[in-house]
Amino acid sequence: EIVNDVLGDSRYLPEHNYVFSLICAPLTSKDFPIGVITLGSSQLIQYSAAELKLLTVIASQAASAIENAILHENKLKEERIKSNLERYVTSQVVQAILEVKGDVSLEPSKRHVSILFSDIRNFTSTCEKLAPEALVSYLNEYFTQMVDVIFYHQGTVNKLVGDMIVALFGAPSIIVDTEQKAIATAIDMQKRIDSIPIPWIRENFPTGIGISSGTVVVGNIGSPKHMDYTAIGDEVNIASRLQSMAQGGQILVSRGVYDLTKDIYDFHKFGLVKVKGKQKAVEVFEVLY
Secondary structure (H helix, E strand, O other): OEEOOOOOOOOOOOOOOOOOEEEEEEEEOOOOEEEEEEEEEOOOOOOOHHHHHHHHHHHHHHHHHHHHHHHHHHHHHHHHHHHHHOOOOOHHHHHHHHOOOOOEOOOOEEEEEEEEEEEEOOHHHHHOOOOHHHHHHHHHHHHHHHHHHHHHOOOEEEEEEOOEEEEEEOOOEOOOOHHHHHHHHHHHHHHHHHHOOOHHHHHHOOEEEEEEEEEEEEEEEEOOOOEEEEEEOHHHHHHHHHHHHOOOOOEEEEHHHHHHHOOOOEEEEEEEEOOOOOOOOEEEEEEEO
């Protein structure tokens, strides 16, 4: 717009710095207005249509530069948020937080998943052998190795509690062959422990693993101020019970996991196990690897 007589314009609001003539052009992006670029003169002059056209071109280029700067800043901010979040939750959950779409959802829903529990045997007595700083250092190395294996097989690390790991296969991202992936993860976890280049970890972190599968409720569960993405159901309790029974280096699975993977892996029948809340005993199998 061209206003060659500012003082005579009905929109004019008196101020200390008088402007007698001005010319302005909008700064607009593809999706939203950014602002206005204005040129003013303290003398009464006549701006022309050609000058307005030139200012409009300049405004368009400026708007494009500003929009690119905003997009770049937002991208950097998103990467910082993503990097910080991935210290605590898996990349699948982070992706769902940043952009909820596709097969990733944090809303509570029923889902067929495989649940893996792992725990270091006799960890409490092991803790007494080390200074706290050394113990934390060894635990961090152990968790780094274990989480790498879980992520490699498309698992989600649901919780790290003390020395225990809880992993999900099939939530929040839907994947196929969850039982097969869970067993492959467990086997690779046990083998990775034996290959960790720190003798103390290899000798003192024997790990028992339990796996179960079935339909559970997964999603954000908690209060409005604090929520955890987690799984709830009988199969979670069964996997936890199997883990508590497994010796160091042992992998125990439920009948459901066995039935879907018996043609892929070798098993030994472990026996019947009573699980709290279940009237019937659960049939358990040991994975041979």
